[in-house]
Amino acid sequence: MLKKSVLLLALASLSLSALAAELRVMTHSSFSLPKDRIAEFEKQNGVKLSIIKGGDAGEMLNKLILTRANPIADVVYGIDNTLIAKASAAGILAPTSSKVGRTEKDAVLPGAVAVDYGYVTLNYDKAWFAKAKLPLPATLDDLAKPAYKDLLVVENPATSSTGLAFMLATIADRGEEGAFKWWEKVRDNGLKVSKGWSEAYYTDFSRNGGSRPIVVSYASSPAAEVFYSKEKISESPTANLLLKGGVFLQVEGVALLKGGKEPQAAQAFVDFLRSDGVQTGLQTKMWMYPAVAGTAIDPVFAHAQKPAKFSNPSLAAMNSKTAAWVSRWNRLVVKQAN
Amino acid sequence: MNRYRTLPALLPLAFLLLMVAAPLARLLQEGHAGFNLALLQDSYIQWRLAWSLGQALATCALALLIGLPLAWVLARFDFAGRRLLLRLLMLPFVMPTLVAGMGVLALFGPHGVADINLQDTPWLLLYGNLFYNLPLLVRAGVDGLEQVPASRLAVARTLGASPWRTFWRVEWPVVRPWLASALCLVFLYCFSGFGLALLLGGQRYATVEVEIYTLVAYELNLTDAGVLALLALGVGAAVALAYAALERGLARPQRLAPTLRQPAQGWPQRLLLAAALAVLALCCLLPLLAIVWRALQAEAAVWAMLATPEVADALGNTLRFSGAALGLSLLLGLCHGWAAQRWLALRALVFLPFMVSPVCLAFGLLLLYPQYSASVWLLIAAYALLAYPFVAKGVLSAAAALPPQLPQAARTLGATPWRSFCRVSLPLMRPALRRGLAFAAATAVGEFAVSLFLSRPEWATLTTLIYQHLGRPGAANLQLALLLSCLLMLFALLAFVAIEWPEKNHARAD
Incomplete structure (x- = not known):
């Protein structure tokens, strides 16, 4: 048969x-x-x-x-x-x-x-923040403060389009120089860099066995967490952290x-x-x-807060400058962290 | 006689030319890559190169230091489940890097069962390296030590040599070529790897291959990528040539009565055996167990997802692709290994598929054969390319250990060279051939670099499916990916057992 x-x-x-x-x-x-x-x-x-x-x-x-x-x-x-x-x-x-x-x-x-x-933005682990009794960061600059040391994981823009989108948002919001100053500060505050989204989400994010409660992901991820939950849950274990300069429209x-x-x-x-x-x-x-x-x-998208604002560089700037930005980012964040 | 060694060389040489040399040359031509020394003066690139080299050498040293004693114990003592253990040791090879990383973190991560968080420490990096590389070295060491003639050991002992002295003077010279080829492989894997170290240690541990990947896949900067790829090829070629020269100087035919294993006797020996098994389990098997343990906690609904046609298709594809790749690997490996006995360069070329930057290869093939780029034949050729060196390596080692008198006798008695090869040499090489095939199967089932090639949804293998589910958020995706990883391990284990099915006349040898 x-x-x-x-x-x-x-x-x-x-x-x-x-x-x-x-x-x-x-x-x-x-x-x-x-x-x-x-x-x-x-x-x-x-x-x-x-x-x-x-x-x-x-x-x-x-x-x-x-x-x-x-x-x-x-x-x-x-x-x-x-x-x-x-x-x-x-x-x-x-x-x-x-x-x-x-x-x-x-x-x-x-x-x-x-x-x-869709939107690339920060997701956070609700249970982790509730347990740590730590208020959520209100701005990207907060992530450079000692209270938020070692909490953030991002994907390398050289190997991940998610990481690239997030870096572009910071540049659109602060200008190139301002953005790289911020990256330098978060780097010194224990930023972790992962190869791609899967690695960041499944080995570094605190919800899945890692130690970082804030991860660069998508604004729809909290909804997907509900959709793909083991037993049907009514509230997502993660949520969006929509900060100014930290949202990219894709x-x-x-x-x-x-x-x-x-x-x-x-x-x-x-x-x-x-x-x-x-x-x-x-x-x-x-x-x-x-x-x-x-x-x-x-x-199910009701579980994902849709960002009202985003910061994207112009299409022309993304074409002409992205390679140089990615290279500068790696020299600043990856090499100097060593 | 030489003609019969030269002719078979043509097949693997043509294959390497079509699958490696031509695509790479095409890519370099596209990028107009010359030796642009300015790039090498860049301190960032220097740092990447130095790191790649340093960590590869360090891993080799560590794997040798820990692997050799373990191999000695496994080769000398007999115990229940020994054969199974040797098969299990190949499983790390099959695991997708990301899943292996999750297994390691389930033990030593922030929420790990060991209750110590080693994430982002150098310890976890070392551990990750051992997980993948120790098995290679241990298997090679066991194979080599089993070749030590029993009579020589007996003579050494009778003449009053201490165990230590016996090891240095009798066993070490025999096992050295086996270890050298395994170390060569470990070096090449680590030097150009994207692997577990990167996952566990973070991006600062990136190798030069990561840089090449970014330049090619993201920036399309083929000029700089070409320079780096050539440089990496140069380093790899130097290592492979050094190994080939070393092995040629070392390899000599062994007697065929190998040393027999004995059960551990007395407390010191039992303790030694227990300690060795504990170290092996800790380094190579615990992360796999952690994956199984986490997978078994899956809900019934997730288990039910295993019964979908999607999973059945993936299992079928895994079977078909690795089967086809194995067939091709057997042919290529036999020809290459047999022909390479006399030629140093051909011997070093066995490792060529591991020396070339995979991303450069994938893009070069695309440029050279656009019309076949999404064909299943190219995919199978790519699988075979990365799998056949294991077969060739096995044939090479076994051929070197063949006593020349036997084929000579066959020839004297009037057998044609072909008949002498089929009836005398091949049966003697069969155990090594099977071991090589098992490793080749592990490579074909695992992911190695094939993800860089064009793919079609209907070609999804188990590994692809695992990565697909880990590409989406949600507990059910994670659970299913872990269950699929267990399925992958089971499949691989069955394949290893089938390939290395014990032969009647080799009941004592593995």
Whole structure:
């Protein structure tokens, strides 16, 4: 029985790939959509979707830039506002638009079509602060004070897009010099630097076996904690610490690639990502807010306080200065801490 | 005779050319990398290089110091469960770094069972290094010490040599080449690693490979990355060549009656055995136990998530990919190991896959073969690339220990070289071949650098799935990742047992 179904499946996929055109979609490694939606898209458009994961968003973009002479995909999802100017400057994107839905005011992503947005910010461990009877820091400067020594873990902006976004927020808020002065102070106050989000969240955050009760994460993480709790809980064990200069708005989008094949199917995929089914479904898969205005928000997001303000550098500045900022950051924070 | 050693070399050489040399050259060409010495005058880069070198050397010294006595005890004393222990010792190799880190922290972290917080101290860093590297050295030491001819030990004792003197004069010369190759591997892993040290010690312990990764993957600065990658390759090549020269000078055929193990007798020996087992358990097995212990606390709902098609697919992929990679590794490893007996350079080339910066390799392959970049064949080739050196190493060591008289006798009796190889040499090398295959399987099942290649959701393996769940917040994700890690260990253990299934005529040898 099993053998038969495997055989049938193999035959079915063989015939599908033989008959249907293939649409190659490059995504970052966090891309995830409900399977039935993808099947529905394939059926409606008569194409086979080949999802290719290119690693972290920054890594993925560089892979696309390197192979622009022989494009390895037709459409790309996951380029965000920290990378869009770089992608445009490299000339790998074809003009893309979508007539589906109206975009939320803040979800600006020139050169691509916005699909979702979210916020990088600080999360804290509620139980830890309750037990330590320590008031929450009210400003980023508080984190440089002795009372908050050894409490913060951040991701290295050189290896993590989460860490990069947080560093960019501090620079947008304080200017480059002001921001690096702050980083120097928190470095001397016992800042811990982790490689990526998973390492920070699962080995350094005090909620998961580490010693740091404040972690750079996403504003939606407290909601995900409720969604993925073992027994259904009504209150998140973590919460957002929304401080001025510590919130970055991340907008992710989709765009056609220059030299890509199947332009019609690619456009259909762009519209598909903006459709209500995907916009609703992505929320509890990728933990981002839908970019199309008026989409119903999943009730679990009530557990995540949505930031009212954020600080982002201009797209042009992020394109021209990010590499230098990351290098300066590592020389200041990582090397000198030794 | 030489022709029969040269021809097989062509296969691994072609493979290395297509999978390593050409992609790397393509990447360097793209970045127009020349030797830009200005970069090396940068004090930050100097510091990174010095740290990479220093910690790799320190780990080698430490692993040797602790690993050799442990290997001696395991090679000389017989006890129940010895065979299982040797298999268990390969499990650290399979564990995704992040999960291993969680296991270590469950013991010695801020909320660990040991009630001492060693996080962010150098102790945990050393411990993490031992966790991954000690098993390599212990296995190599055991293999080497088992080759010591029983008669020589008996002679030494009869002539009144102290155990210490016997060790230095009889056992040490035999085990040295085995240790040298393991140390070479430990050095290369640590020098270019992203590994556990970084996770447990924080970013200040980053190696030069982390710098290369940032330059390539984030900044697309292929010029500077090329310089650093070449430099790292140079250091790796120097170490591998030194090892190859050393081993060639040392390797000599051994008699085939190896020293037999005996049960520990008397209190001093029993104490020695107990102490050795305790150190091994502490360094290599406790973090794994901690993972199992934490995983078993999972709620029923999380256990139920193991029964999803997602997990079944991942298990199937793990089986298929590692199986295919093993098949390719066996072929490449046999050819390379057999051919490398006479050639110093070929011997050093066994380690080439570990000398090249993985991120440079991944990007180079992408540049060179864009049309195959998301094909399953390239993925399997990449797995095999990182797995086959273990097979080649095993063949090389075993071939060096082959008594030349036996194949010579076969040839005299009229056997063709091929027949002599199949009927005489190969069966004699089989135990070493199997050991090499087991390590190759561990590499293929584990994560090593394959995450840098393009992937497809339908290719998700157990390791990928573990990282996917650890990429999201929430207790259920954490629990499922831990359960999947246990599944991975179980799968790997079964694979090790199947590969190293005891042979009837080798009942006493492992």
